[in-house]
Amino acid sequence: MNINADIAKTYIFSNKKLTAVAALGVLLGMSVYIFMNSMMVGFDRSANESIFRSTPHIRVYKEDVISQVLVQEHPENYLIINPKIVPKNNRIINPNLIIETISKEKEVTVVTPQVNTSVFYNNGKSQIAGLAIGILPNQANQMYNISSFMVEGLFDQLKSNMNGIIIGSGVAKKMNVTIGDNINLTSSKGVNRNFKIIGIFKSNNSKVDNVNSYINLSTSQQLLKEGNNYITDINVNIKDPEQAEEIAKKLAAMTGYNAEGWKQTNETLMAAFRMRRIVINFVSLTILLVAGFGIYNILNMTVTQKINDIAILKAIGFKGKDVIRIFVTQAVSIGFMGVIGGVIMATIIIKMLQHVYIGGDIGYFPIRYELAKYLQGVGIGMFITFWAGYIPARKAASVDPVSIFRK
Amino acid sequence: MENIILKTEGVNKFFYDPIEFQVLKNISFEVQRGEFLTMIGKSGSGKSTLLYILSTMDTEYTGKLYIDNQLTTGLSIDKLAELRNEKIGFVFQFHYLLNEFTCLKNVMIPALKLGKIAPKEIEERAYEKLKILGLADQALKPSNKLSGGQQQRVAIARALINDPLLIMGDEPSGNLDSKNTNIVFDILQDLSKNYGQTIIAVTHDEDFAKKSDRTIEMHDGEIKSA
Numbered sequence: 001m002n003i004n005a006d007i008a009k010t011y012i013f014s015n016k017k018l019t020a021v022a023a024l025g026v027l028l029g030m031s032v033y034i035f036m037n038s039m040m041v042g043f044d045r046s047a048n049e050s051i052f053r054s055t056p057h058i059r060v061y062k063e064d065v066i067s068q069v070l071v072q073e074h075p076e077n078y079l080i081i082n083p084k085i086v087p088k089n090n091r092i093i094n095p096n097l098i099i100e101t102i103s104k105e106k107e108v109t110v111v112t113p114q115v116n117t118s119v120f121y122n123n124g125k126s127q128i129a130g131l132a133i134g135i136l137p138n139q140a141n142q143m144y145n146i147s148s149f150m151v152e153g154l155f156d157q158l159k160s161n162m163n164g165i166i167i168g169s170g171v172a173k174k175m176n177v178t179i180g181d182n183i184n185l186t187s188s189k190g191v192n193r194n195f196k197i198i199g200i201f202k203s204n205n206s207k208v209d210n211v212n213s214y215i216n217l218s219t220s221q222q223l224l225k226e227g228n229n230y231i232t233d234i235n236v237n238i239k240d241p242e243q244a245e246e247i248a249k250k251l252a253a254m255t256g257y258n259a260e261g262w263k264q265t266n267e268t269l270m271a272a273f274r275m276r277r278i279v280i281n282f283v284s285l286t287i288l289l290v291a292g293f294g295i296y297n298i299l300n301m302t303v304t305q306k307i308n309d310i311a312i313l314k315a316i317g318f319k320g321k322d323v324i325r326i327f328v329t330q331a332v333s334i335g336f337m338g339v340i341g342g343v344i345m346a347t348i349i350i351k352m353l354q355h356v357y358i359g360g361d362i363g364y365f366p367i368r369y370e371l372a373k374y375l376q377g378v379g380i381g382m383f384i385t386f387w388a389g390y391i392p393a394r395k396a397a398s399v400d401p402v403s404i405f406r407k
Numbered sequence: 408m409e410n411i412i413l414k415t416e417g418v419n420k421f422f423y424d425p426i427e428f429q430v431l432k433n434i435s436f437e438v439q440r441g442e443f444l445t446m447i448g449k450s451g452s453g454k455s456t457l458l459y460i461l462s463t464m465d466t467e468y469t470g471k472l473y474i475d476n477q478l479t480t481g482l483s484i485d486k487l488a489e490l491r492n493e494k495i496g497f498v499f500q501f502h503y504l505l506n507e508f509t510c511l512k513n514v515m516i517p518a519l520k521l522g523k524i525a526p527k528e529i530e531e532r533a534y535e536k537l538k539i540l541g542l543a544d545q546a547l548k549p550s551n552k553l554s555g556g557q558q559q560r561v562a563i564a565r566a567l568i569n570d571p572l573l574i575m576g577d578e579p580s581g582n583l584d585s586k587n588t589n590i591v592f593d594i595l596q597d598l599s600k601n602y603g604q605t606i607i608a609v610t611h612d613e614d615f616a617k618k619s620d621r622t623i624e625m626h627d628g629e630i631k632s633a
Contacts (some may be wrong), residue, residue, distance in 0.1 A: 003516060003519035003520050003522075006519070007505075007516075010507045010508060011507065014507040308503060309505050309506075311503070312499075312503045312504075312505065313505075313516075314464070314488065315462070315464060315491065315497050315499075316492060316497060316516065316517045316520065316565070317488050317490075317491045317520055317521070318488065318492075318520060319484070319488045319489075320485070321485075322520075401464050402459045402464050402465045405459070405499060405503075405577065406455065406459075
């Protein structure tokens with residue numbers, strides 16, 4: 001072993017208590033950092049999963065248009081009093097062509113048309129407002145994985161039964177209906193139609209469960225008194241949801257319609273996520289930094305205690321950089337012990353939390369071993385440790401041996 | 408000419424704190440190979456200051472210093488550290504061993520730093536040096552478990568490990584009782600006579616100085632007699 005490392009080792013083991021305290025500080029900081037960040041990733045993932053049960057990655061639709069002056073020349077000379085949204089104008093023209101074009105994009109995984117209809121659910125005298133979502137069952141299931149949160153009935157039956165409907169568990173409860181029962185829907189266009197309940201879903205998002213139901217696309221078009229070319233939304237799923245915003249821009253330019261990424265759709269939620277991320281990053285980094293101060297303190301103390309040793313080492317031919325190496329080695333070794341301990345500790349914490357049942361929408365605590373966060377934690381931990389050692393080491397290196405010997 | 412191991416030419420040194428004060432005035436002298444030289448003088452006469460300049464640890468002076476016919480004045484701090492490691496052994500007033508290490512390790516450190524021979528060989532040589540100084544049985548004890556006299560002998564062994572050109576001592580017996588002072592002196596004299604070791608030592612002990620080959624007496628920053 002190199003003599004500098006040898007001396008560093010002797011210093012580490014000659015004061016085991018101090019070393020242990022410093023390493024313990026790093027261990028705690030490290031484990032909290034990894035644990036908190038893994039937890040955050042888990043939260044984000046579970047929240048996203050919940051969002052993607054009812055929201056596509058990208059939604060292509062036609063924005064409502066306010067009526068405008070028709071005169072081309074000098075439109076500023078004309079004025080429309082009390083302008084209104086142009087009626088019946090949010091249909092997508094030639095949807096099949098657009099669907100085909102979008103499907104050719106290589107990032108795109110699923111493209112499916114959708115027609116949403118505001119409806120009333122009627123059962124006898126009870127009536128509640130809701131939203132019937134007209135879908136192509138196969139594609140929609142690929143997108144939202146509806147069959148995974150069905151609590152009763154089979155999703156596949158929707159394909160063969162044009163009058164079938166799958167309702168949210170909240171709707172079922174309020175209307176007091178179950179599988180096999182009939183339910184009457186009144187659309188905004190005044191069309192009345194009976195449906196047979198073939199399934200009930202529960203997404204654990206009460207806003208969805210109390211309002212939504214799934215019906216076949218063509219049935220939905222009929223409720224709106226439209227033909228089979230009437231499409232209001234084209235939903236798109238892509239390989240990496242994080243790229244939704246960029247791809248949405250591309251699709252908008254390609255099709256000429258509005259395209260909105262899921263983050264934009266859920267802007268409030270995203271803002272809350274961002275805030276959570278900032279807080280967790282800040283707190284976990286601070287804890288790591290405090291652990292760094294622990295090492296800094298102990299190194300500083302060692303340097304003060306060993307000032308005679310440093311003087312003698314310099315007298316017998318150790319250079320400034322040798323002295324720096326000795327103390328940085330000491331700091332980094334302590335840091336390394338702490339980091340290893342922290343990684344083990346974090347793994348234990350995560351392991352334990354995975355078995356904690358939270359209930360509700362989440363189920364078991366949504367945390368996994370996030371390799372990226374482990375690496376990030378180890379990297380930052382070692383970085384802080386290095387500087388916590390380097391600063392006192394530089395002080396040690398600048399010791400003038402003569403001034404020590406003359407005291 | 409090749410027998411001159413150390414030479415100074417017109418060395419001057421000033422202290423500026425608290426007031427400007429010239430500690431050393433135009434010091435020029437030579438040290439021959441194998442010479443046992445002592446420097447005496449009252450405190451404040453500049454003898455320790457001179458020794459630290461000779462040791463290359465103090466670089467703030469004017470004039471020229473040659474060690475082994477090489478001009479060391481103006482060399483970088485790292486170069487000087489290498490030079491000390493290889494060519495100079497130190498013995499200080501307050502023994503200055505590294506307390507956490509065994510005596511053997513203390514002796515080995517300068518050689519391990521130099522890294523010219525294998526650690527195994529260094530260990531054998533360190534044992535040898537300790538044997539010469541009568542400390543072979545203490546080799547594996549922690550250095551702070553030894554008596555003052557023993558520690559000083561370990562320090563001498565450490566000074567010898569790299570077979571240095573010269574050994575410098577700052578009051579090497581200053582902190583010891585008369586019995587241990589004699590032991591240390593006998594060792595230094597033995598090294599000088601039988602091994603041809605060049606030694607420069609600062610002392611305030613007249614008896615110690617009288618027994619050396621040559622004594623330089625310092626007075627108010629000047630060499631009074633050589």
